[in-house]
Amino acid sequence: xxxxxxxxxxxxxxxxxCRSCEVACKNxxxxxxxxxxxxxxxxxxxxxxxxxxxxxxxxxxxxxxxxCFRVCPERAYRKRRDGIVxxxxxxxxxxxxxxxACPYGGPQYDADAGKVGKCNLCVGLLDQGEEPVCVRxxxxxxxxxxxLSNPDAVxxxxxxxxxxxxxxxxxxxxxxxxxxxxxxxxxxx
Amino acid sequence: MVTVSAKRxxxxxxRNCFSTCAIISTVENGRLVRVEGDPEHGFTRGRLxxxxxxxxxxxxxxxxxTVPMRQYPRGSGHWHRISWEEALTTIAAKxxxxxxxxGSLLSVCLNKQSGNFGYLHYAVEGMFNAMGYxxxxxxNSCWSAGLDARIFDLGADRQSDPEDMALARSIVLWGVNxxxxxxxxxxxxxxAREQGATLVVIDPLYTATAAQADYYIQxxxxxDGALALGVARYILERGWQDEDFLREYVxxxxxxxxxxxxxxxxxxxxxxxxxxxxxxAVLAKLxxxxxxxxxxxxxxxxxxxxxxxxVRAITAPAAMTGxxxxxxGGLYYASQQTWNLLKYNARDWPPPPGAxxxxxxxxxxxxxxxxxxxxxxxxxxxxxxxxxxxxxxxxRAGDPGVAVGHRPVNTNDxxxxxxxxxxxxxxxxxxxxxxxxxxxxxxxxxxxxMGLMETVVLVDHFLTPTARFADIFLPxxxxxxxxxxxxxxxxxxxxxxxxxxAPVGESRSDLEIAMHLSAKMNxxxxxxxxxxxxxxxxxxxxxxxTPEIYVLADIRDYRELLDRPRKLAWPRVSWEGGKFAxxxxxxxxxxxxxxxxxxxxxxxxxxxxxxxxxxxxxLLTSHQQLGINSQFLHLGWLxxxxxxxxxxxxxxxxxLGVRSGMQVCLYNASGEVVLPAMVSRxxxxxxxxxxQGWYGPGAPEINAIVGxxxxxxGSYKTGFPAPALYDTFVNIYVL
Numbered sequence: 047x048x049x050x051x052x053x054x055x056x057x058x059x060x061x062x063x064c065r066s067c068e069v070a071c072k073n074x075x076x077x078x079x080x081x082x083x084x085x086x087x088x089x090x091x092x093x094x095x096x097x098x099x100x101x102x103x104x105x106x107x108x109x110x111x112x113x114c115f116r117v118c119p120e121r122a123y124r125k126r127r128d129g130i131v132x133x134x135x136x137x138x139x140x141x142x143x144x145x146x147a148c149p150y151g152g153p154q155y156d157a158d159a160g161k162v163g164k165c166n167l168c169v170g171l172l173d174q175g176e177e178p179v180c181v182r183x184x185x186x187x188x189x190x191x192x193x194l195s196n197p198d199a200v201x202x203x204x205x206x207x208x209x210x211x212x213x214x215x216x217x218x219x220x221x222x223x224x225x226x227x228x229x230x231x232x233x234x235x
Numbered sequence: 236m237v238t239v240s241a242k243r244x245x246x247x248x249x250r251n252c253f254s255t256c257a258i259i260s261t262v263e264n265g266r267l268v269r270v271e272g273d274p275e276h277g278f279t280r281g282r283l284x285x286x287x288x289x290x291x292x293x294x295x296x297x298x299x300x301t302v303p304m305r306q307y308p309r310g311s312g313h314w315h316r317i318s319w320e321e322a323l324t325t326i327a328a329k330x331x332x333x334x335x336x337x338g339s340l341l342s343v344c345l346n347k348q349s350g351n352f353g354y355l356h357y358a359v360e361g362m363f364n365a366m367g368y369x370x371x372x373x374x375n376s377c378w379s380a381g382l383d384a385r386i387f388d389l390g391a392d393r394q395s396d397p398e399d400m401a402l403a404r405s406i407v408l409w410g411v412n413x414x415x416x417x418x419x420x421x422x423x424x425x426x427a428r429e430q431g432a433t434l435v436v437i438d439p440l441y442t443a444t445a446a447q448a449d450y451y452i453q454x455x456x457x458x459d460g461a462l463a464l465g466v467a468r469y470i471l472e473r474g475w476q477d478e479d480f481l482r483e484y485v486x487x488x489x490x491x492x493x494x495x496x497x498x499x500x501x502x503x504x505x506x507x508x509x510x511x512x513x514x515x516a517v518l519a520k521l522x523x524x525x526x527x528x529x530x531x532x533x534x535x536x537x538x539x540x541x542x543x544x545x546v547r548a549i550t551a552p553a554a555m556t557g558x559x560x561x562x563x564g565g566l567y568y569a570s571q572q573t574w575n576l577l578k579y580n581a582r583d584w585p586p587p588p589g590a591x592x593x594x595x596x597x598x599x600x601x602x603x604x605x606x607x608x609x610x611x612x613x614x615x616x617x618x619x620x621x622x623x624x625x626x627x628x629x630x631r632a633g634d635p636g637v638a639v640g641h642r643p644v645n646t647n648d649x650x651x652x653x654x655x656x657x658x659x660x661x662x663x664x665x666x667x668x669x670x671x672x673x674x675x676x677x678x679x680x681x682x683x684x685m686g687l688m689e690t691v692v693l694v695d696h697f698l699t700p701t702a703r704f705a706d707i708f709l710p711x712x713x714x715x716x717x718x719x720x721x722x723x724x725x726x727x728x729x730x731x732x733x734x735x736x737a738p739v740g741e742s743r744s745d746l747e748i749a750m751h752l753s754a755k756m757n758x759x760x761x762x763x764x765x766x767x768x769x770x771x772x773x774x775x776x777x778x779x780x781t782p783e784i785y786v787l788a789d790i791r792d793y794r795e796l797l798d799r800p801r802k803l804a805w806p807r808v809s810w811e812g813g814k815f816a817x818x819x820x821x822x823x824x825x826x827x828x829x830x831x832x833x834x835x836x837x838x839x840x841x842x843x844x845x846x847x848x849x850x851x852x853x854l855l856t857s858h859q860q861l862g863i864n865s866q867f868l869h870l871g872w873l874x875x876x877x878x879x880x881x882x883x884x885x886x887x888x889x890x891l892g893v894r895s896g897m898q899v900c901l902y903n904a905s906g907e908v909v910l911p912a913m914v915s916r917x918x919x920x921x922x923x924x925x926x927q928g929w930y931g932p933g934a935p936e937i938n939a940i941v942g943x944x945x946x947x948x949g950s951y952k953t954g955f956p957a958p959a960l961y962d963t964f965v966n967i968y969v970l
Contacts, residue, residue: 062414062421063443066862069288072872073269076291079871090916097916099446183272185282185418186425 051129051194052167053218056103058206060188060222063101068095070183071105078156083165084180085151100223102176102208103189105180106131106152106165107217114164115152122162129194129218130167130204138162140186149210150217192220237340240264244735245273245797246714247721248799250863251349251377253417253569253630255723256283257800258290260715260735265295267715267736275799278398278726279419283859289872294713294739296870299696301740304708309691311552314708315699319741319751322707327755329663329690330366331763337659339368339591339629341642344661346372348646350668350866351890353719353732354779355746355772357582359667359694364750365766366756367585368592368632368639370653370661372646374955376674381537381568383948384546385836387826388554390816393568393809395562401426402563403529404821405521409549410459411533414443415860421447427563427856433521437462438533440857441917442499450517455509455920456853456961457539460548464840465504465515467552468495475523477557483812485554487825491837498840507840509919510708522556534569535857538961540844543948547829547838547866554822559811569724573805576623576784581746581775584766586632590638594630628656632783645955647945649675651686663690667711667745670865673929674701675903676942694745699865699929700936710742715746717932718772718960720779720793729788730800731776736892746775832951843962844944848919850903850964852887854923856941862928869931879935881967882915882924892967898970906939909970925967940965 065086077083084105091098107132115123117133122137123144132226133144133153138161144153145150145162168178176182192199202220205212209221246258270290274281285656293299294916303322304314314455320828333342343365356553363369375382383390400406401423413420415687421444428434429450436448437459445451454462470476471492481488483938522528528551540846550566558564632639644652649671653661664685672678678700685704693705702708712758716739719732753766780793788801795801810822817823846853881901883893891898899912901923910925918924926939941963949956 060425060447062418062447063860064414064421065285066288066418069285069872070271070283073271073288075289076268097441099441099443099917136646159882163623183282183288185421 047054048052048195049127051166051218052108052172052191053199054105054107054128055192055202055220055222057188057190057222058100059224060186061101061103062186062188063103064185066183066185067103069187070179074179076161076221077157080112081154081156081163083163084153091207102115102206103180104150104209106167107150107215107219108167109170109218111214111218113147113149115214117143117147119143126169130172132166132169133162133164135161135163163195194218194220216222237306242735244715244733245731246270246735247353247719247730247732248702249351249353249714249719249721249732249868250284250286252350252863253413253723253725254279254284254419255352255721255726255728256287256419257728257730258283258287262735265736267291268770271812272731273800276730277802280422282419285296285420286863286867289867289870290713290715292870292872293431293696294715294736295868296697297896298698299739300698300744301710301933302674302709303710303741304706305823306702306706308660309706310703319743322709323752326690326692326707327752327759329621330756331760332496333662334367334763339659340366340661341370341591341629342659343594344370344372344514344664346646346649346669346671347663347667348375348669349377350670352746353714353721354579355581355717355719355744355775356575356668358746358749358766359665360765361582361584362752362764364582364586365753366764367586367590368641370642370656371494372649373643373953374646374949374957376647378534378537379949379953379955379957380543380946381532381534382906382953383832383951384537384543385550385566385568386952387568387784387829388547388550388817388823389810390818390823391572392568393816394567395565395570395809396727396805396807397567398423399562399807400424400529400531400567400788401430403427403432403527404563405433405435405525405528407437407518407521407528407530408444408448409437409530409532410536411531412438412440412442412444412857414447416858420710420725433525435518435521439855439919439922450514452510452514452518455507455543455919456855456922457536457545458508459536460541460545460838460840461504462510462515462518463509463545463548463552464495464499464657464838465508465554466500466518467491467548468499468504469501469515469519469577470552470555471495472501472521473519475519476763478554480557480813481555482730484815484821486817486821486823487837490621491551491824496835511721518815519552522537522552522558526556527561528553528556528558529564529567530558531567531850535855537946538957538959539960540944540947540959541841542959543837543840544841544947548840551824554824559822560813562808565809569705573722573727573803574724576781576787576803576932577722577779578781585764587765589631589640591629591631593627593642594639595627615645643954645675647955647958650677650680653684654687660687662688663692664688665692665694666701666705667694669809670699670701670929672704673936673938674927675961676938677907678938681941684819694748697869698932709748710740712738712742712744716742717746718774727803727805728800729803730785731793733797734772744772746772786806812962828951832948834947840949844959846964850966852921852923852965852967853963854925854941854963855961855963856927856937856963858926859926859928864927874930879910879925879930879937880913881910882913882918884918884920885914885916886920888912890937891967893969899967900970901940901965903940903965903966905943908935908937908940910935923967
């Protein structure tokens with residue numbers, strides 16, 4: 047039996063782009079003014095006269111091969127056995143090497159603190175058996191946690207349009223998606 | 236080691252929003268450190284919206300003003316701190332001086348709206364009621380045309396429990412975007428869909444809600460009525476109407492049927508609405524065969540010159556198919572059905588004996604609130620004078636045969652109507668729960684009206700655009716610093732709002748300001764204000780509760796709400812058994828009331844306002860995701876990265892050579908606004924979209940070019956029509 051490996055699971059069909067997750071995180075962790083550990087992106091797509099719109103709520107993806115971990119000169123990053131990538135603020139000098147290296151905008155610099163910070167998957171809450179703040183704030187249960195060691199996890203998509211290339215870091219995030227499948231549109235002019 | 240003792244407190248979000256969330260705050264060492272949803276609340280279910288989660292920043296924002304200030308000269312931006320004593324003395328002395336000068340308080344004007352729906356905030360109205368009769372901005376800029384439409388049809392603005400939308404087999408979201416503006420309802424909609432319900436979204440804009448739909452119908456703005464009439468005709472052609480329901484519970488079916496047969500065809504309707512005829516068929520099929528069907532009508536579509544008429548047309552097919560009075564189905568809009576269960580103790584104070592006021596036209600007195608709770612008798616046919624000001628004259632209460640009240644001016648035509656008040660003129664303005672300088676139609680017209688004022692008082696948290704016109708700024712507390720009770724216009728839950736922290740700085744609640752100003756007035760002129768000058772805020776909250784609401788909430792004391800919110804045992808289903816509140820007791824497809832107000836008696840087609848060659852594009856100013864009118868959006872946590880932009884459809888952008896990020900100028904006869912452009916597939920051709928709101932200091936004034944026309948309905952219930960904001964037409968050029 048393989049051991050627990052945490053990942054975020056986003057149901058793109060259910061995500062409303064309401065941004066409750068994004069601000070709930072800021073509210074809970076008192077992030078710097080410009081920091082958003084979780085961010086919601088709007089993806090508009092059009093194909094052969096058909097249009098679509100979906101949202102991607104993304105945070106640190108706790109990658110299998112985290113670039114932040116690899117490039118940090120202060121060795122401020124570590125990866126736990128359960129997959130969570132932790133950034134130790136006390137070791138951070140705010141050099142922002144990780145900020146430049148991460149393809150997903152996970153680590154973010156706070157000018158007031160002079161340090162970088164990022165999503166730690168609410169490890170404190172998780173270790174007490176509670177859900178992360180963003181997951182708890184989700185109105186439609188579009189955002190959930192997934193254990194990648196569960197054999198059923200392969201059913202989920204590792205990539206959706208609008209998400210960066212995953213080959214470099216193998217991010218621990220999965221998606222439920224039926225992009226372009228289920229909508230119909232009035233024939234407007 | 237520092238010991239932290241965390242305490243938790245219960246709150247209610249009092250903003251003008253469907254959800255009226257129950258909030259729990261955590262306070263450590265006297266500082267509010269976070270907010271979260273209250274899991275005991277069955278509608279909001281422990282979750283807040285993005286705006287709600289930003290409350291900690293609102294409370295402790297560096298830009299929040301927490302001391303009384305004076306601006307001299309007005310408009311200069313030179314604010315200096317003054318004491319509450321100085322502020323209140325200046326204001327009280329001014330009120331008394333004006334009373335002496337004009338022999339009444341009619342030269343004092345109150346402009347308050349929906350910034351805070353807490354019952355203790357009605358102390359602002361109460362304080363002025365207790366001084367005498369003033370000039371008051373009345374009417375409602377939000378929902379009044381649709382409200383009248385519902386009252387003509389149903390007799391009262393009641394609706395079923397929105398949690399029961401989970402039981403619907405079809406859900407039609409007609410011009411409403413709950414993913415942005417009522418996100419908690421999306422849970423109940425998702426529940427229905429998981430049980431197999433079909434979701435239709437009808438909207439000119441391809442919204443976040445539309446992205447969730449099984450069917451999205453992109454209707455042309457203002458043509459909702461045509462689409463609905465097409466659906467009615469389709470149902471009639473196939474004989475799908477519920478004849479039993481029509482015979483027993485509906486008035487005017489033969490007349491409406493004959494109108495449909497004479498004037499409406501499905502092809503015509505689809506053509507007008509800009510949709511495929513199949514869209515009409517899908518809607519008809521769902522309403523007739525997939526019952527119960529819930530139809531939620533949004534407020535945007537009634538912000539047209541034919542807005543009320545469109546709402547009547549939308550409700551007609553629901554009546555034809557008998558989709559009323561069953562759990563899970565029916566017509567949703569917004570409803571204050573439970574609001575009269577509280578007492579309005581803070582609002583209802585008598586004027587001093589013999590106060591001079593305004594005599595309205597014969598037999599009618601002001602309804603007291605201007606909040607649409609009570610019908611304004613004879614509305615729609617009130618005699619009007621210059622600039623549409625309600626005709627009347629100054630007179631003393633108690634004079635034989637004379638009923639006096641406040642002098643009403645239309646809040647939606649505020650600047651023009653205030654300027655037209657001459658006998659006496661308006662010389663002082665009090666603004667509370669209101670951001671008129673960013674939210675009024677044609678805001679630039681405020682300049683002249685404000686020039687008339689000798690004193691302008693603004694009660695707020697921030698130096699909003701309205702502060703430019705203010706002489707005195709009074710700092711208000713947030714919900715986290717005061718007691719209050721709030722009822723939702725959507726769900727059935729009752730909670731309570733307790734203070735979690737001491738008022739920040741020297742801020743005071745509207746209620747405290749009212750008590751202190753009353754004390755000052757009586758000190759300078761004994762007997763000049765009957766508003767109480769003492770009492771704790773908690774006592775005032777307690778005084779709002781009635782035996783009736785205690786029974787419905789199954790509690791004996793308001794303090795039980797500190798343990799958890801309660802759901803009111805209010806009827807889950809509206810119009811059960813087909814008993815309507817209209818004069819005939821039936822659903823009125825044919826409304827004599829409407830006819831008396833100078834409107835068509837039937838929900839017939841009325842075309843929307845059309846663009847002119849000079850201003851060929853319709854400008855829609857829908858509600859923001861991260862703001863409620865002038866609130867929230869300016870906070871760094873929410874709008875920090877947002878700027879006011881104009882969204883253009885790809886085709887139009889191509890024709891004009893506009894790419895995202897380019898600066899464009901929108902203009903019409905009222906003015907111009909420069910904004911960055913964004914090309915978006917969410918907007919239909921020939922439509923431009925700016926999300927309205929206050930984006931923070933220095934943001935463009937979109938409302939400089941928005942407004943001018945009025946809605947067809949609104950006068951019956953709220954006394955005045957509303958601005959037809961979405962009938963704004965502009966032209967555009969690239970800078």
